[in-house]
Amino acid sequence: xxxxxxxxxxxxxxxxxxxxxxxxxxxxxxxxxxxxxxxxxxxxxxxxxxxxxxxxxxxxxxxxxxxxxxxxxxxxxxxxxxxxxxxxxxxxxxxxxxxxxxxxxxxxxxxxxxxxxxxxxxxxxxxxxxxxxxxxxxxxxxxxxxxxxxxxxxxxxxxxxxxxxxxxxxxxxxxxxxxxxxxxxxxxxxxxxxxxxxxxxxxxxxxxxxxxxxxxxxxxxxxxxxxxxxxxxx
Amino acid sequence: xxxxxxxxxxxxxxxxxxxxxxxxxxxxxxxxxxxxxxxxxxxxxxxxxxxxxxxxxxxxxxxxxxxxxxxxxxxxxxxxxxxxxxxxxxxxxxxxxxxxxxxxxxxxxxxxxxxxxxxxxxxxxxxxxxxxxxxxxxxxxxxxxxxxxxxxxxxxxxxxxxxxxxxxxxxxxxxxxxxxxxxxxxxxxxxxxxxxxxxxxxxxxxxxxxxxxxxxxxxxxxxxxxxxxxxxxx
Numbered sequence: 001x002x003x004x005x006x007x008x009x010x011x012x013x014x015x016x017x018x019x020x021x022x023x024x025x026x027x028x029x030x031x032x033x034x035x036x037x038x039x040x041x042x043x044x045x046x047x048x049x050x051x052x053x054x055x056x057x058x059x060x061x062x063x064x065x066x067x068x069x070x071x072x073x074x075x076x077x078x079x080x081x082x083x084x085x086x087x088x089x090x091x092x093x094x095x096x097x098x099x100x101x102x103x104x105x106x107x108x109x110x111x112x113x114x115x116x117x118x119x120x121x122x123x124x125x126x127x128x129x130x131x132x133x134x135x136x137x138x139x140x141x142x143x144x145x146x147x148x149x150x151x152x153x154x155x156x157x158x159x160x161x162x163x164x165x166x167x168x169x170x171x172x173x174x175x176x177x178x179x180x181x182x183x184x185x186x187x188x189x190x191x192x193x194x195x196x197x198x199x200x201x202x203x204x205x206x207x208x209x210x211x212x213x214x215x216x217x218x219x220x221x222x223x224x225x226x227x228x229x230x231x232x233x234x
Numbered sequence: 235x236x237x238x239x240x241x242x243x244x245x246x247x248x249x250x251x252x253x254x255x256x257x258x259x260x261x262x263x264x265x266x267x268x269x270x271x272x273x274x275x276x277x278x279x280x281x282x283x284x285x286x287x288x289x290x291x292x293x294x295x296x297x298x299x300x301x302x303x304x305x306x307x308x309x310x311x312x313x314x315x316x317x318x319x320x321x322x323x324x325x326x327x328x329x330x331x332x333x334x335x336x337x338x339x340x341x342x343x344x345x346x347x348x349x350x351x352x353x354x355x356x357x358x359x360x361x362x363x364x365x366x367x368x369x370x371x372x373x374x375x376x377x378x379x380x381x382x383x384x385x386x387x388x389x390x391x392x393x394x395x396x397x398x399x400x401x402x403x404x405x406x407x408x409x410x411x412x413x414x415x416x417x418x419x420x421x422x423x424x425x426x427x428x429x430x431x432x433x434x435x436x437x438x439x440x441x442x443x444x445x446x447x448x449x450x451x452x453x454x455x456x457x458x459x460x461x462x463x464x465x466x467x468x
Contacts, residue, residue: 010243055328059319080316085292098319098330
C-alpha cells in the first residue's frame with residue numbers, strides 16, 4: 001500500500017444508472033452503463049463510471065462530471081446511494097467510494113456515448129466487474145426494488161405523463177413479476193397519487209389510453225420519502 | 235488548507251444516537267449525546283461523537299470505536315445514514331464524513347459515560363454545534379420521522395417486548411403529535427406485524443397490559459426495508 005502521510009485514505013465517487021430498455025426479445029428490462037478501465041488496477045475490466053474526488057469539488061458534482069465524461073449522460077437527479085469503504089475493496093490502496101445513483105428515461109439512455117469503452121448491460125446479468133462493483137449494483141437493485149412503492153421511481157423512468165399500462169410495466173420490471181391489469185388499475189387509482197391529465201395518447205385510433213401524472217401536492221410529498229430528492233436541504 | 239499530496243481529502247466518521255428519555259416535565263422526547271471538542275477547529279464546541287478513519291479500520295468499526303471511546307455507548311446496530319462532504323464544511327481541510335446512526339433503549343442510554351465533555355440534549359433543541367453537525371442531526375431526525383412506518387424503529391427503542399401504550403408513545407414522540415389510543419390499537423393489530431407474547435406487564439395489580447413483540451417472519455422482513463440492517467450483505 002502506498003504511503004499517504006496524514007491522509008492515507010483515498011476518496012472516489014461512482015454512479016449506478018438504471019434505464020428501462022428492451023432486451024433481445026423486446027421485453028423491457030433494467031440496463032446500466034459500464035465503462036472499461038484504462039488504468040491499473042483491474043485494467044481492461046468493466047466498472048461503474050466514476051473517478052477520484054478532487055479537493056475542491058462537491059461530491060455530487062464529481063459524480064456528475066465523471067458520469068458525463070465517460071457516458072455522456074447527465075441525469076436530472078443524482079441521489080447518494082451508499083458509501084462503500086471496506087478495507088480490502090481495492091488491491092493497492094484504501095479507497096472509500098461514495099456511490100450515487102439515478103434513473104434515466106429510455107430516450108436519454110439512447111443518447112448516451114457509444115464506443116468500445118462504454119457498454120450497457122442488463123442489470124441482472126452483470127459480467128464480473130472491477131473492485132466490489134458487482135456488489136454495488138446488487139445493492140442498488142435491492143434499494144430500487146424495496147422502494148418501488150414510492151411514486152417518483154416510475155416517474156423518473158417514464159417522464160411526466162404515462163398510461164396505466166406503462167406504469168404497470170415499470171412495476172413488473174422492477175418487481176420481476178406479472179401484475180393483474182385490473183387489480184393494478186384499482187390499486188393505483190385508490191392510492192390517490194395519480195391525477196388524470198385530461199389528455200390521451202395521441203395517434204391511437206380507438207379509445208386512446210388516458211395519460212396520468214403523479215400527484216405532487218406538498219402535503220403528500222412531506223409524508224413519503226422523496227425518492228430522488230433524499231439529500232438534505234442545504 | 236494543508237497540502238495532502240496524492241490524497242488531499244480527509245475521511246472522518248461520526249454517529250448520531252437517539253434514545254427516548256423524559257424531558258424536564260417527565261414527558262418522553264428524543265435525546266442525542268454530544269461530545270465537547272478538545273482540539274481545533276471549533277475547540278470547546280459540542281459535536282457529534284466521531285473521529286478520523288484509520289487506513290486499516292472498517293467504516294462501521296471506526297464509528298463504533300469513536301462512539302464507545304467518547305460516550306461508552308455500544309449500540310447493537312449502527313446504520314450508515316449519509317455521507318456529508320461539502321467543500322467548505324470544515325474550516326481548514328476538505329473533510330468528508332461518513333455518518334452512522336443508531337437507536338438505543340433508555341436503559342442503555344442511562345449507562346452512557348457521564349462527565350464534563352459528554353452531554354445529552356433533546357434532539358429538537360440542539361445548541362449550535364461544530365461544523366455542519368446541526369444539519370446532520372436535522373437530517374437524521376427527518377429520516378427517523380419518514381421511517382416511522384417501519385417496525386424495527388419502535389423495536390429498537392423499546393426492546394423485544396412492549397405494551398401498546400409504550401408503542402404509541404414512541405409513535406407520538408417521533409411523529410410529534412398525539413394519537414387516539416383506540417385508533418392506534420386497531421391500526422396496529424390490523425397491520426399484522428404485532429404478535430401477542432402471552433405475557434403481561436408484571437407487578438400491575440389489576441388487568442395488567444399485554445406484552446407484544448414484532449412479527450419478524452422472513453416473508454415479512456423481505457418486503458419491507460430493514461431499518462437497522464440496511465447495509466449490504468457481505
